[in-house]
Amino acid sequence: QQQVKQSPQSLIVQKGGISIINCAYENTAFDYFPWYQQFPGKGPALLIAIRPDVSEKKEGRFTISFNKSAKQFSLHIMDSQPGDSATYFCAARKDPGGYQKVTFGTGTKLQVIP
Amino acid sequence: DARVTQTPRHKVTEMGQEVTMRCQPILGHNTVFWYRQTMMQGLELLAYFRNRAPLDDSGMPKDRFSAEMPDATLATLKIQPSEPRDSAVYFCASGFQTGGRNTIYFGEGSWLTVV
Numbered sequence: 001q002q003q004v005k006q007s008p009q010s011l012i013v014q015k016g017g018i019s020i021i022n023c024a025y026e027n028t029a030f031d032y033f034p035w036y037q038q039f040p041g042k043g044p045a046l047l048i049a050i051r052p053d054v055s056e057k058k059e060g061r062f063t064i065s066f067n068k069s070a071k072q073f074s075l076h077i078m079d080s081q082p083g084d085s086a087t088y089f090c091a092a093r094k095d096p097g098g099y100q101k102v103t104f105g106t107g108t109k110l111q112v113i114p
Numbered sequence: 115d116a117r118v119t120q121t122p123r124h125k126v127t128e129m130g131q132e133v134t135m136r137c138q139p140i141l142g143h144n145t146v147f148w149y150r151q152t153m154m155q156g157l158e159l160l161a162y163f164r165n166r167a168p169l170d171d172s173g174m175p176k177d178r179f180s181a182e183m184p185d186a187t188l189a190t191l192k193i194q195p196s197e198p199r200d201s202a203v204y205f206c207a208s209g210f211q212t213g214g215r216n217t218i219y220f221g222e223g224s225w226l227t228v229v
Binding site for chain 2: 034036041042043044045046049089101102103104105106107
């Protein structure tokens with residue numbers, strides 16, 4: 001059972017455009033929603049994260065929008081650059097009794113073309 | 115620049131052989147995770163340790179996989195016997211859990227091919 005659904009599977013965006021990746025979850029016990037960026041041959045690295053009591057978080061060109069009632073969150077990359085080409089994973093964490101388990105989405109491969 | 119170190123980076127082995135992957139977590143981190151990444155399944159959690167104690171290995175095939183932390187500087191993931199379906203990238207990650215915060219940092223992975 002996939003607890004975090006991510007779309008699209010792949011995305012091609014022109015340089016300077018906006019990249020949008022969407023995720024949805026079912027479990028209301030999730031309390032933390034990070035996004036990871038993975039370059040080929042490397043491990044995932046934390047990009048930006050949000051808690052469910054906030055509707056939006058912005059760091060530079062990266063913004064997370066969070067809709068708690070719809071149980072959806074999305075990553076927006078403004079002014080997309082070829083260097084942003086990577087695979088992006090959304091994730092959700094729950095912490096029942098101190099055990100912090102992170103569940104990942106299936107990933108979106110982003111290609112930014114010049 | 116602190117980072118999670120994994121060895122080997124690449125391993126090709128024959129079916130039936132034992133494979134041991136090692137991980138050195140970031141000094142001071144108290145949580146260690148093993149993840150497996152494949153095209154079909156994405157990132158799957160195999161095992162989770164906190165303060166060296168295994169808290170969750172429900173995602174790990176028990177008959178052939180085992181994970182241990184002999185000390186705070188070493189985590190191991192062992193597959194015995196290995197099978198072609200175990201071919202994947204295995205990531206170790208570490209973090210420091212305090213209160214509600216625990217950012218995890220991934221190593222660069224061990225790329226395993228079982229032929």
